[in-house]
Amino acid sequence: MKDGIRRGLSLILFSTLLFLPMGFFKVNRVLNGSVFSLWDFDFVWFLVLCAMFSTFRVHNRFISLIRTLFLMVLPSILIYVSQGYLITESFDPNVARISLGPSIYLAIVGTWVLLSTEEKGTFKIVASLLVLLALFGFGAFPMLGFYKEYINRQTTFFLELQRHLSLAVSSLLFALVPGIYLGYQSTRHPRLREWIMGFVNGFQVAPTLSMLALLMIPLASLGQSFPFLRAWGVKGVGFLPAFIVLSLYALLPITSNTYTAFKQLDPAVMDSAKALGLSSKQIFRKVSFPLALPFIITGIRIAFIQNIGNTILAGLVGGGGMGSLIFLGLAQSATDLILFGSLPVVLMALGFEVILEFTELRLKKKMGVLYDQA
Amino acid sequence: MIKLSQIRKLYDTQEALRNVDLQIEDGECVVLIGPSGCGKSSLLKSINRMIDIDAGTITFFNQDIQSLPVEQLRRKIGYCIQGVGLFPHMNVKENIAILLRILKWKEEDMDRRVDELLVMSELPLSYKTKKPHELSGGEAQRVGVCRALATDPPVLLMDEPFGALDPMTREKIQIAFRDIQQKLHKTVVFVTHDIEEAILLGDRIALMNEGQIVQLSTPEALIKDQKENFTKSFIGQDYPLMVLKRYRVRDLGLKPHSNETVTHAIDLNTNLKEALALCIKQSEPVVFKDGQETYQLKYSDIFTFIRGMQDEAAH
Amino acid sequence: MKQLIKHRVSITYAVLFLVWIFQFDWIKMNILFFINDQNRLVQRITLVELAVQHMQIVILSSLISVAIALVLAFSVHLSQSKEYRDLILQFSTIGETLPTAAIIALSVPIMGYGNGPLLLALSIYGILPILRNTLEGLSNIPRSIHEAALGLGLTSMERLIKIELPLAMPNIFTGIRIATIINVSAATIGATVGAGGFGVMIVSGIRTYEPLLVVQASVPVILLALWFDRVLRVSSH
Structure with missing residues (x-):
């Protein structure tokens, strides 16, 4: 059966x-x-x-x-x-x-x-x-029809695909270290945890679209007032506003899951590591971090998948990516273009989800933490 | 030698340890026992500074434990806890050798040491590559002991290490531990709430209650010499019988008898409590064989022996 | 009076929200005067109308999610089949992995422009949180209660309705709360395919570089999300 x-x-x-x-x-x-x-x-x-x-x-x-x-x-x-x-x-x-x-x-x-x-x-x-x-x-x-769109826009397609991935990946990487650091610190300072969680949660409540839009304005005016910044790409539209917003949104899953990762460490394991005479650095390097890693990866996975979806919205503020193809298709009522823009994103999201979950599972087995879960 | 003087520990306003004094000699096994909350675990953990005390001094081989960097102190002390705390991401060999690796031992020396320890705790060498989750409770605890003994520390601290095991496994591992201790003569401080375990393993028993040591004696001395009412009620009225388990028929020093019909299949290694039970079942003397020799055992042999131990303890 | 004080936070949010949507012009002049208002656009639709549209969409999609998720959760629970449970959970997880914006776009060829695609995407996305929390709540019933219920001789259906469901209520509401809050924010994306709601003003604010429009529509969205968060949290008693 x-x-x-x-x-x-x-x-x-x-x-x-x-x-x-x-x-x-x-x-x-x-x-x-x-x-x-x-x-x-x-x-x-x-x-x-x-x-x-x-x-x-x-x-x-x-x-x-x-x-x-x-x-x-x-x-x-x-x-x-x-x-x-x-x-x-x-x-x-x-x-x-x-x-x-x-x-x-x-x-x-x-x-x-x-x-x-x-x-x-x-x-x-x-x-x-x-x-x-x-x-x-x-x-x-x-x-x-799909293929014909592809042929017609081949260069654009790969360009936007590359832009999409680079935006999603770079914003994730940018949020990675601060996220892990904040997550780890919040296990040691309960007051800090409340502040961080409140701040980061506040982000999740605000619509991504609003954050993108609201960031455009200060960046645009900065770019106008300081020409050298403009040369660096500080404009109201384009890569930067999307990058900043995506990084901020990636912070929550990473921080939250890193917190859980370190909180779930078995106290008996931590005690025996201390009692063996390992220094705190040694304990972190050899015991806490490896055991927390699979759960940190969970956070990274969630953040990344979220990012791939949110990057679509970058298309609205000139950040490029598959979103620009999708919105173009929507404006022209061209079904094939819409499909052409959205299917790759869907496939990427599902694909990365599978790959990262697999990595997580392998790591959990290797760290011997899989068996503790009922 | 470990000396604890006037140890005080407060949790908020609760006194967990009140001016406790204790001196532990080299090579002896002192068992801290008492009801929940008496402070035995706290006292134990103050020795390797897992807990910080509020007053008093502890000297470790004549050095104040506060004067050493805490990691150095702990590397000289082995620590075993109930939850074992084996590192789940390392196999048995890596668990045992972790401190050795940090101390930068050579690969061959580490291998040899791990093998040594496994043989001593009667674990198959093939276990080296097993992961902790593949081990049973008893096996995991044995690996924990190996890990604690890896650098051959002079002192071993044990906090109810066998508490989570089922009775049969517990008995086996207690006996195995006693054998190891007799071979290595480590200085051991052992916390338990099980009086039988204390009798089996301890050279001296420190009975604690409400943050103080009520009585500190050898197991034999406790049969007659019970200072407080608390002692009487804690160790129980059948305490003398429990002490019997500490000894074996071998200790009676029986002389071989001429060939008679063997009535029971015990041997010189059987503990005295079992032997006494057998004497009760049997009206005639118990006849048993050990190797080539036949022996005869009577009630009186056991009583004489135990009387002798008590008298010895009284001096 | 006591009730008012107890619910002071959610009442505050509600009041702020209503004041904002009804009296924005006043707010604009007295509080937000520092934002450069170029006043290029003539508003064709009022903030209040957008608010109504937005709430309709959120409530409708949440109801659809709840209906589907509960039906699925009950059928999984009643079937006691691990295979079925794994299958449903796997499908729901896929539903959450798929980017909302992509689903909205993909639904347009099928449903045309307007509120349809948005409702579809939001409903799908909301199923997993509710489903997962409901299943968790149903399976976390203490053994003793479970056995007592069995001993009473109730059928599985009766057990579900009379005993397990009420006990799982807090979990179900947690799931609904999570889904609804996500819906409130995500609904803004629908404006790109012709749906209504606050998103319309946000998107036109982006397209015309009018920060005021963005603020005008974003603040009520945040307030609405916060309000739902409060209200649905309190209900789990």
């Missing part, structure tokens, strides 16, 4: 291919196009049947392997196949495009749900995604 629920869910998701639209054929970027579904193709139904059968439990090792491989490439196959839809009217292949419909998205989620039931499922899901991305990058889906 294990995984029964997930298999059932996958079955349902795959079956949506039978009746929900697979995609939309659009003659150009803006006009709505004709809908197509499974039944517009010749033998895709066979593919779908295979997929549905794969939700059943398999005992043979060889068949199981085939099944796993099949599931890993299924998303790519589905997308590839959908490109084969052509209408008889004449169209310009350079401008016309295919947009993916709900059933393909649902089916792709279905393959991932099914893969998660397998051993090392997370790896397989990631592998499947990488295959998809690689094929995409190499132009295996030329008719996809």
